[in-house]
Amino acid sequence: MGSAILQRDPKIVDDPWAFRPERFMAEAVQARKNDPLKSLLDHKLIEKPFSFGARMCLGARLAEMEMMILISQKHGGKIT
Numbered sequence: 001m002g003s004a005i006l007q008r009d010p011k012i013v014d015d016p017w018a019f020r021p022e023r024f025m026a027e028a029v030q031a032r033k034n035d036p037l038k039s040l041l042d043h044k045l046i047e048k049p050f051s052f053g054a055r056m057c058l059g060a061r062l063a064e065m066e067m068m069i070l071i072s073q074k075h076g077g078k079i080t
């Protein structure tokens, strides 16, 4: 499941590139509760970039380490 792609799909999220944190307020969540497509935004796995469970990303640890190395190189090569 590509969570970044799902979160930018206009079929699931109205105006997906707009910054609208009120989408996640309790009333908004309640309003889309019975809509099978729009309620995907509230699925507990949608915020997991590497997915979860048996088919989760095999490269997750490697990708995280690469990101840490890149960030540390940007900040003088120190990982604390």
Ligand code: HEM
Pocket: 001, 002, 003, 049, 050, 051, 052, 054, 055, 056, 057, 058, 059, 060, 062, 063
């Ligand atoms: C930021 C980097 C990455 C992200 C966000 C990412 C994300 C994902 C996602 C969402 C899946 C699908 C999981 C599912 O089907 O539920 C996946 C699968 C997979 N990823 Fe990644 N991935 C990344 C980097 C990597 C790297 C560096 C490797 C290998 C070195 C890798 C190897 C794999 C493999 C082999 C699968 C298939 C696992 C399976 O179907 O059993 N990924 N990844």
